[in-house]
Amino acid sequence: MSDATANTSTTPGEAQFSDYFALLKPRVMSLVVFTAFAGLMVAPVAVPPVVAFAAILFIALGGGASGALNMWYDSDIDQVMKRTEGRPIPAGKVTKGEALSLGLWLSALSVVMLGLAANWFAAGFLAFTIFFYAVVYTIWLKRSTPQNIVIGGAAGAFPPMIGWAVATGGVSVESVLMFLLIFMWTPPHFWALALYMKSDYHKADVPMLTVTHGRAHTRKMVLVYSILLAPIAVATGLTSIGGPVYMAAAIVLNLLFLKGAYTIWRRDEAAAEADGYAVEKRYFRFSLLYLFLHFTALMAQAGLGALNMGGW
């Protein structure tokens, strides 16, 4: 064996930096960054820019850490599902041990640094969120109940509350409503996806609602949660963070969301198969825009309020 081969002996799929970054679920992180930023911006207490930047960064890092822990635990089902088979662990680029180690260390780092940068209430909240996503959702609920998405959705709904806590050091009705907005939005968002990805979850033996209760029931639940979501979105507009701009956006967006959910409910599988699940796909895409525009409207309202041009 030459020196050169000794230097290059490694696994064929040795990870690059981007593979470790992929463990942090960058797309989920972008949602965490956006909603945490919105929670921080609409809070009534101003935060120095550097502290705000650091806080958002560490919240995102905490979210990424829980993503790595999720990939560590779920590598067996990720391997089976088409949507996730390219993730770093099933692709053979990163080992399970590396993902666990990265997840644990980044969790500790993000919580400690958020505590030092902002306050320990927000840091505790972040620690709870990581625990909730990694342990309550990933390890406990995901494989045991079709309500996995409903309860697990809470983990994704905490970031605006953490952002609010960074600024205020506490919880209020406004931050709880922002939490509920994402919490109630998550099930119809994911069930719309599951309606046209059923075979994937079925193959992985994940008890998604479409697998356990059938598609007709899932369609009904998409409508039920969309109906429950609308009053929360509108009620947010009646609090101190709301105003005419947000309220107008919330009413239009929720009417469109309800219309989409109603169409999904009225359709049967034959119609969906015929057009390649076009309505479900459109509803899923619109759900992303729905959440983005709600938080954008909240920030716009806060911006106008700062110029004495908005608010009730």
Next chain:
Amino acid sequence: MPLTETHEIHKRRFGRNVGVALCLLGFVALVFLLTMSKIRNGGTVEGFDHAVRPSITTDSLQSEGESQ
């Protein structure tokens, strides 16, 4: 085969090392900026260290403010 020859794996490892280095530099810069920000915004620079330090009690800070 000479040791100087660059293999594709070396490039990957180099990329990984550069990534880690940039993260560490960014972290150091962030902690520095955070420290500066906290000092400028009137954060407590001194802290209690096992023994009570009368110079940083609320009373002494208040009386200092009144005397100015």
